Amino acid sequence: MDTVVDNQALAAAPAPWGRVRRSRYLADRVLKIACTLFTLLGAFVLGWILLMLLYEGIGGLSPAVFTETTPGPGTQGGGIANAIVGSLVLTTLGIVVATPIGVLAGTYLAEYGKGSVLATVIRFVNDILLAAPSILIGLFVYILMVQPMGGYSGWAGGVALAIIAVPVIVRSTEDMLRLVPGSLREAGAALGAPMSKVIVMISWKAARAGMVTGVILATARIAGETAPLLFTALNNNFWFSPTLMGGVSNLPVTIYQFALAPYENWRELAWAGALIITMSILALSVVARLILRKDRIR
Amino acid sequence: MQSVRRRTSPVFDQGFRWASYGSALIVLAVLAGIIGTMIYGGWPAFQEFGFGFITSSIWNVGGEQFGAWVAITGTLTSALIALVIGVPISIGIAIFLTQLCPPWLRRPVSTVIELLAAVPSIIYGMWGLFVFAPLFANYVQIPLTTLVEGMPIIGTILYARVPSGVGMLTAGIILAIMIIPFIASITRDMLDQIPSILRESAYGIGCTTWEVVRHVLLPQAGVSIIGAVMLGLGRALGETMAVTFVIGNANRLSLSLFDPSSTIASRIANEFNEASGLHMSALLALGCILFVVTFIVLALARLLIARVKTP
Secondary structure, X not given: OOOOOOHHHHXXXXXXXXXXXXXXXXXXXXXXXXXXXXXHHHHHHHHHHHHHHHHHHHHHOOHHHXXXXXXXXXXXXXXXXXXXXXXXXXXXXXXXXXXXXXXHHHHHHHHHHOOOHHXXXXXXXXXXXXXXXXXXXXXXXXXXXXXXXXXXEHHHHHHXXXXXXXXXXXXXXXXXXXXXXXXXXXXXXXXXXXXXXXXXXXXXXXXXXXXXXXXXXXXXXXXXXXHHHHOOOOOOOOOOOOOOEOOOXXXXXXXXXXXXXXXXXXXXXXXXXXXXXXXXXXXXXXXHHHHHHHXXXX | OHHHHXXXXXXXXXXXXXXXXXXXXXXXXXXXXHHHHHHHHHHHHHHHHOOXXXXXXXEEOOOOEEOOHHHHHHXXXXXXXXXXXXXXXXXXXXXXXXXXXXXHHHHHHHHHHHHHHHOOHHHHHHHHHHHHXXXXXXXXXXXXXXXXXXXXXXXXXXXXXXXXXXXXXXXHHHHHHHHHHHHHHHHHHHHHHOXXXXXXXXHHOOOOHHHHHHHHHHHHHHHHHHHHXXXXXXXXXXXXXXXXXXXXXXXXXXXXXXXXXXXXXXXXXXXXXXOOHHHHHHHHHHHHHHHHHHHHHHHHHHHHOOOOOOO
C-alpha cells in the first residue's frame, strides 16, 4: 500500500531527538521538485507532439486524403487512400499470421513447458526479440523472402510485421495464463477433460481479456513500424495488386518519403498521414488498457 | 462431462500440444534465422576487409571501400547521450509515481508516460526534424557556438559549423525521449515490488523522502534498475527512423556533438534499397555488428531484471 508521508510536516516538526537538519531538508526538497519536474516534462513532450500533429496535420485532412491515391512527383493534389488501405492490409496480414503462433507459443510456455529448459530458453529468446531492432527484422525478411521471390511484396511486409508482433503476443499470453489459478485447471482435469480441452475451455477463457489486450497492443506496435517495411513491402503510388506482389503502398513509408520531399502537397499529406496513424495507435493503446482494467475490476 | 469427452479426440489433444510446441520453436527459429542471415549476408564484406571493416572509417560506395567505424561510434555515442539524459529523468518519473504522486493521479500519469512509448518512431523523427531541430538550432546551438568559440576542448565539442539543429546531440535527445517510458515503467514496477515495510520503517525513524530513496529504495532496486537502463540502451542502439531523420547522415568522424553523423541503423535505412553486391554485403555486416551488440546488451538486461512486465 502507498503511504504518503507529509515530509513538510516532518521537516517542520522537531523529531524526538532534534530538528531535521537544513541540508537534509534541502536534499529532500530538491529531489521532490526534480522528480515532479521530470514527470511534467514527460507529459509536456507527449502533449507537444500531439498538438504539433494536430496543428500541422488537421489542415491537410480533406476528403481527397481518404479517396485519392498518392500523387506523383511534382503533381498537385492527391491523397493517401492507397497508403491507408495498404497499411490496413499489411497490419491485418501481420496480425493474422502472428496471433495463432503467438498465442500457441505463449500457451506452450505457460501450460506445457513451464519450468523446462526449453521453455526458459524460448522465454529468453522471446524477450530478446521483443526489443530487437526492427530494422534487422526487415533485413532478415529481405534475405528470406524478397530475394528468393524476386521483388518486394506485401507478403514479405506482412511476415516482417508478424515477426515483430509475435513476441508481444507470446509475452502477454504467457503472463495472462500464469495469472489463471491452478485450481481452475485442476477442476477441469478432475472432470476428465484432456489437457487441450482444459487449456482452451478454462485457461484461455479465464485469460481472454488479457490475451485480447496483447493482440491489440501488438497491432498498435506494428501499425506504425516503418523500418521493416522499407526493405519488404517498400511503397508505391498506386493501389496494391490483388496478388500482393510488388510494392505495397503503406502509411509509414509514405510518411517517411513524403515528409522529406521538396513538394508542398507531399509534406501536407505526410502530416495528415502522421496524424491519422498516431491517433489510431494511441486509440488502440487506450482501448487495450480499458479492456484490461475492466477485466481486473470485475 | 459426457460432452467434454465426446468432442475431444486424442488426435486433437496431441495435435494441440504439437501445435503449441511448434509455435514455440518458431520463436527460436526466427532468432536463429536473423543471426544466420546477417552472418551469411555480411560474410563477403567481413572476408574482403577483415578486421579493418570495424576499424576503418572510409565508406566509399563508388570505390567499394567500406569501414564501419563512423557508424559504430555514432551508434554508441548517440545511445550514450540518450542514457545520460534519459536515465535521471526516467528514475525521477518512477520515484514521482511511486513515492510522491497522490494515488488518484497515479494511473493517468503512468498512462501518459506509457503512451509516449506507443507513439511510432517516425513521428518522433518528424517532430525532431521539423519542430525540435529549428528551436534547438536557434536557441541552443547558435548562442552556445558564439559563446564557446575558440575555447579549448569545449570549443570543439560544442562548436556547430553549420547550426542546422540536426546532428549527434539532437539524435541523442530524441532517443532519450523515446527510451524514457521503458526505463521509467520498469523502474516503477521494481520500486513497487519493494516491501512497503522497508520504506515505512525508514520513514518511521524520521527519514526524509530523499533519504528513503537514497538509502533504502535505490540500493534495494539497484541491480534491476541497471537492467532497465540496459534495456533502454538496447532500444536506443537499434532505433532507426527517428535517428535517420535527425542525425544528418554524414560519414565523418567529428568531435563536435552538433555535427551530423550516422548510426548503423540509419545507414542501413538510407542505403539498403540502392545497394547491391559488396555494398549490400557491407550493410548486412553492419546489421550483424548491430545485432551482436544489442544481443549482448539485451541479454545482460534480462539477466539483471529477472522478469518484469514490459508494456
